[in-house]
Amino acid sequence: MKEKIVALAGGVGGAKLAYGLAHCKNPENLTVIVNTADDFEHYGLYICPDLDTVCYNLAEISNLNMGWGRGEDSFVTLSECIKYGGPSWFTIGDKDLGIHLERTRRLIAGDLLSDITKTFCEKLNIRSHIIPMTNQKVTTILNTIDMGKLAFQEYFVHQECKPRIKEIWFEGIENAFPCDEIFQTIDKADLIIICPSNPWVSIDPILSLSGLRDAIINKKVIAVSPIIQNKAIKGPAAKMFSELGFLPSACSVAEHYKGLIKGFVFDSIDINEMERINRSGIISFATNTIMKSNQDKVRLAREVINFSRNF
Amino acid sequence: MKEKIVALAGGVGGAKLAYGLAHCKNPENLTVIVNTADDFEHYGLYICPDLDTVCYNLAEISNLNMGWGRGEDSFVTLSECIKYGGPSWFTIGDKDLGIHLERTRRLIAGDLLSDITKTFCEKLNIRSHIIPMTNQKVTTILNTIDMGKLAFQEYFVHQECKPRIKEIWFEGIENAFPCDEIFQTIDKADLIIICPSNPWVSIDPILSLSGLRDAIINKKVIAVSPIIQNKAIKGPAAKMFSELGFLPSACSVAEHYKGLIKGFVFDSIDINEMERINRSGIISFATNTIMKSNQDKVRLAREVINFSRNF
Numbered sequence: 206m207k208e209k210i211v212a213l214a215g216g217v218g219g220a221k222l223a224y225g226l227a228h229c230k231n232p233e234n235l236t237v238i239v240n241t242a243d244d245f246e247h248y249g250l251y252i253c254p255d256l257d258t259v260c261y262n263l264a265e266i267s268n269l270n271m272g273w274g275r276g277e278d279s280f281v282t283l284s285e286c287i288k289y290g291g292p293s294w295f296t297i298g299d300k301d302l303g304i305h306l307e308r309t310r311r312l313i314a315g316d317l318l319s320d321i322t323k324t325f326c327e328k329l330n331i332r333s334h335i336i337p338m339t340n341q342k343v344t345t346i347l348n349t350i351d352m353g354k355l356a357f358q359e360y361f362v363h364q365e366c367k368p369r370i371k372e373i374w375f376e377g378i379e380n381a382f383p384c385d386e387i388f389q390t391i392d393k394a395d396l397i398i399i400c401p402s403n404p405w406v407s408i409d410p411i412l413s414l415s416g417l418r419d420a421i422i423n424k425k426v427i428a429v430s431p432i433i434q435n436k437a438i439k440g441p442a443a444k445m446f447s448e449l450g451f452l453p454s455a456c457s458v459a460e461h462y463k464g465l466i467k468g469f470v471f472d473s474i475d476i477n478e479m480e481r482i483n484r485s486g487i488i489s490f491a492t493n494t495i496m497k498s499n500q501d502k503v504r505l506a507r508e509v510i511n512f513s514r515n516f
Numbered sequence: 517m518k519e520k521i522v523a524l525a526g527g528v529g530g531a532k533l534a535y536g537l538a539h540c541k542n543p544e545n546l547t548v549i550v551n552t553a554d555d556f557e558h559y560g561l562y563i564c565p566d567l568d569t570v571c572y573n574l575a576e577i578s579n580l581n582m583g584w585g586r587g588e589d590s591f592v593t594l595s596e597c598i599k600y601g602g603p604s605w606f607t608i609g610d611k612d613l614g615i616h617l618e619r620t621r622r623l624i625a626g627d628l629l630s631d632i633t634k635t636f637c638e639k640l641n642i643r644s645h646i647i648p649m650t651n652q653k654v655t656t657i658l659n660t661i662d663m664g665k666l667a668f669q670e671y672f673v674h675q676e677c678k679p680r681i682k683e684i685w686f687e688g689i690e691n692a693f694p695c696d697e698i699f700q701t702i703d704k705a706d707l708i709i710i711c712p713s714n715p716w717v718s719i720d721p722i723l724s725l726s727g728l729r730d731a732i733i734n735k736k737v738i739a740v741s742p743i744i745q746n747k748a749i750k751g752p753a754a755k756m757f758s759e760l761g762f763l764p765s766a767c768s769v770a771e772h773y774k775g776l777i778k779g780f781v782f783d784s785i786d787i788n789e790m791e792r793i794n795r796s797g798i799i800s801f802a803t804n805t806i807m808k809s810n811q812d813k814v815r816l817a818r819e820v821i822n823f824s825r826n827f
Contacts, residue, residue, distance in 0.1 A: 249560050249620035282593060285614020289639050291621060299610050303596020309560035310602060328600050 208234065208395035208510065211421075215240045215407020216255045217272035217439050218431050219400035220262035221496040223333070225506030226398070227263055228499070232332035236390045237263075238383075240402070241318070241337045242345040242375050242410035243357045247295050248286065250305040251312050254358070255407065256322060256337055257304055264329035272439065275300040294363040319384040334390070338411045341381035345406050348372040357406060366441040370448045375410050383414045391420045396513050399428035401494065403442040404461045405449070418465065427468035427513055429494060429505075430455040434474055438495065456481050459489070467516065470494065470509050488516055519545065519706040519821065522732075526551045526718020527566045528583035528750055529742050530711035531573035532807040534644070536817030537709070538574055539810070543643040547701045548574075549694075551713070552629070552648045553656040553686050553721035554668045558606055559597065561616040562623050565669070566718065567633060567648055568615055575640035583750065586611040605674040630695040645701070649722045652692035656717050659683040668717060677752040681759045686721050694725045702731045707824050710739035712805065714753040715772045716760070729776065738779035738824055740805060740816075741766040745785055749806065767792050770800070778827060781805065781820050799827055 207230075212223050214237050223237045237259055244253045254273065261267035261275060268274045278298025287293045297305065304325065311321045317340045326335050345357040349368035360368060391397065402408055412418050435453045437443040443453035451457045455471035456478040462469075469487045471478065472494040482489045490512040496502045518541075523534050525548050534548045548570055555564045565584065572578035572586060579585045589609030598604045608616065615636065622632045628651045637646050656668040660679035671679060702708065713719055723729050746764045748754045754764035762768045766782035767789045773780075780798045782789065783805040793800045801823040807813045 246624075247621075248617040249562075249624055250617075251560075279590075279592060279610075281590060281610040282613045282617065285611050286618045286621075289615060289618040290635055291614075291618040299590075299592035300596050302593045302613070303602075304600060306559040306561075306593065307597045307600040307602040310558075310597075313557075313560055324601055 207231070208513070209393050210235050210396045210398060210510070211391055211394040212237045212398045212400050213402075213408055213411050214238070214255070214259055214400040215402030216243070216258045219255070219402040219407065220258045220267070220272070221502050222398070222400045222429060222506060222509075223259055224262045224499065225496070225502030225504070226510075227333045228503045229506050229510060232263075233334075236334040236336060236394070238336050238338055238387060238411060240407045240410050241339060242343045242406070243361075244342075245344070245356060245358045247297075247358075248291065249309070250302075251309045252295075252297075252305050252358075253308065253318070253337065256335065257301070259335055260304075260322070260325055260329060260331065263326075263331045263333055263335065266329070274298055295358065317384075319386070334386075336384050336386055336390070338383060338387075338417075339381040339414055340384055342377050343381045343410060344376040345410060346374050346376050347406075348374075361441070366444060370445055373405055373409075373445075373449075375413055378410070378413050379415075381414060383417050388416065388420055391424065394424060396510070397421050397424050397426040398509060399426065399462060399466065401429040401431035401438070403431060403437070403440055403445070404458055405442065405445045412465070422465060425468070425513060425516070426462075426466045427470060427509060428458065428462045428466045429509060430458045430469065430471040430475075432458050433472040433494060454478060459487050460485060463487070468512060470512060518542070519824075520704055521546050521707045521709060521821070522702055522705040523548045523709045523711050524713075524719055524722050525549070525566070525570055525711040526713030527554070527569045529807075530566070530713040530718065531570045531578070531583070532813050533709070533711045533740060533817060533820075534570055535573045535810065536807070536813030536815070537821075538644045539814045540817050540821060543574075544645075546644040547705070548644060548646050549649055549698060549722060550646060551718045551721050552650060553654045553689075553717070554672070555653075556655070556667060556669045558608075558669075559602065560620070561613075562620045563606075563608075563616050563669075564619065564629070564648065567646065568612070570646055571615075571633070571636055571640060571642065574637075574642045574644055574646065577640070585609055606669065628695075630697070645697075647695050647697055647701070649694060649698075649728075650692040650725055651695055653688050654692045654721060655687040656721060657685050657687050658717075659685075672752070677755060681756055684716055684720075684756075684760075686724055689721070689724050690726075692725060694728050699727065699731055702735065705735060707821070708732045708735050708737040709820060710737065710773060710777065712740040712742035712749070714742060714748070714751055714756070715769055716753065716756045723776070733776060736779070736824060736827070737773075737777045738781060738820060739769065739773045739777045740820060741769045741780065741782040741786075743769050744783040744805060765789060770798050771796060774798070779823060781823060
């Protein structure tokens with residue numbers, strides 16, 4: 206991988222492709238800009254689920270079964286919290302807890318989230334660059350038919366994505382700015398990859414940041430579909446497309462990014478959608494996009510890069 | 517134990533005698549008012565070392581070797597924090613961490629420390645009453661010759677009590693008030709016991725609270741000496757007496773509480789001090805005050821109560 210690549214990523218799907226990209230030769234040539242609009246405070250801790258998932262995956266210490274959290278973790282502390290009457294809906298393992306505590310400590314001490322993330326990457330021997338999308342607080346709010354306004358983790362984890370969505374917005378987005386390094390990194394990048402993350406709640410917050418869309422619009426941008434056979438591999442992306450009035454399909458994902466992406470990668474099983482995608486002026490490439498093993502991640506990453514070399 | 521007893525306590529020494537008192541028959545008849553001037557924030561957590569030590573001891577889940585912390589604890593989370601570059605000087609086990617997290621969560625939610633402590637006691641099946649001295653923030657500050665002003669845990673744990681003390685004060689004490697239940701409980705009490713805790717930094721903060729000294733001054737108050745043979749069983753009490761210009765002795769402890777206590781219990785090994793103690797108008801009783809086993813704690817507690825029945 207000689208191209209300088211910037212990947213926009215949310216949690217599990219984004220982290221998997223980022224792992225693949227980091228293993229296509231030079232990991233230093235990869236920068237992952239990660240969604241922070243899912244971040245929330247719980248037990249007084251400042252928790253960044255997507256950042257941690259990307260870090261843990263690139264450091265190869267993630268729980269490969271779950272896709273998030275640390276591998277081989279224990280739950281001694283959370284069990285104690287629950288015994289004292291604390292909430293149990295957000296699972297935090299003992300190893301995982303360490304990153305939340307140290308991040309919280311440093312944020313209270315006045316450090317920037319981007320600097321803290323840099324330290325974590327160094328300590329975890331991650332050679333790629335991981336940058337939170339912003340150092341300001343942005344919070345995804347889901348306005349639901351059933352329960353009114355819910356912050357993302359409340360909707361996603363506590364309510365298990367059951368409430369029906371009417372509207373999504375990003376609280377604080379108008380006062381948030383992309384982290385300093387982001388524009389420079391994008392400027393130098395040969396390729397921008399929108400990972401197979403949830404377009405509505407993982408990628409849209411990044412793209413909604415002041416100046417971000419303008420910075421990438423003239424670059425070579427390729428998106429990878431998180432929707433396969435009208436379903437999301439994980440999470441509520443398909444349900445969100447439906448509830449917001451769209452057919453959940455690879456084609457809908459491509460249309461969601463219309464005007465921004467030049468290339469689109471989707472699953473071969475949805476090959477019948479290719480004509481419609483191409484009709485909207487997007488060059489597409491169909492392949493097996495399901496990433497189960499680390500080999501799958503590297504293969505898909507390599508295919509995305511090779512595809513990008515065609516135009 | 518038919519007497520209604522109020523014990524004033526700091527950490528380990530106080531917790532040991534409180535355990536003994538709770539096991540002299542009816543634990544419901546015991547209320548422990550605990551120092552909170554050692555409380556501090558660390559990794560974003562609100563930590564109450566003395567409250568936790570008393571709770572853990574009464575719940576019989578403390579680390580009996582250390583006197584503080586949970587028994588059979590692990591240190592998975594703290595090891596992770598340290599790997600990320602976090603401070604290691606304050607040891608928090610995985611089980612112990614649970615109480616700090618749940619306390620922090622509830623304080624952020626607006627609950628009172630006294631109500632949170634009540635829940636913890638219920639969940640831990642503690643039948644005695646444990647009340648933090650105040651719901652307001654009070655911080656013991658040690659003005660040292662060597663390092664200037666230090667908060668208590670910084671001095672006690674991080675600097676290992678090495679800096680020499682010039683002066684001690686309790687920041688915030690003028691705006692702090694004893695918790696609601698305290699005056700009523702003292703009013704009904706037959707006996708007030710000042711536990712063998714550090715007079716300067718564990719008991720003085722409690723006695724410095726608005727109205728507290730006046731509330732107990734006409735009650736039957738007995739103090740137990742934390743100084744034996746010019747030394748403290750644990751902690752910097754003897755060093756503090758010296759640095760503040762007093763001989764560290766049982767007699768100095770009795771004089772520290774002069775005007776407040778009617779009875780004084782000290783170790784038989786210091787029997788030569790009895791005459792001097794009695795000369796100051798305090799009735800004294802010498803016995804073995806070292807509490808190694810649970811039997812020791814109950815025996816000493818029973819002896820203190822029996823002694824109190826003499827006057």
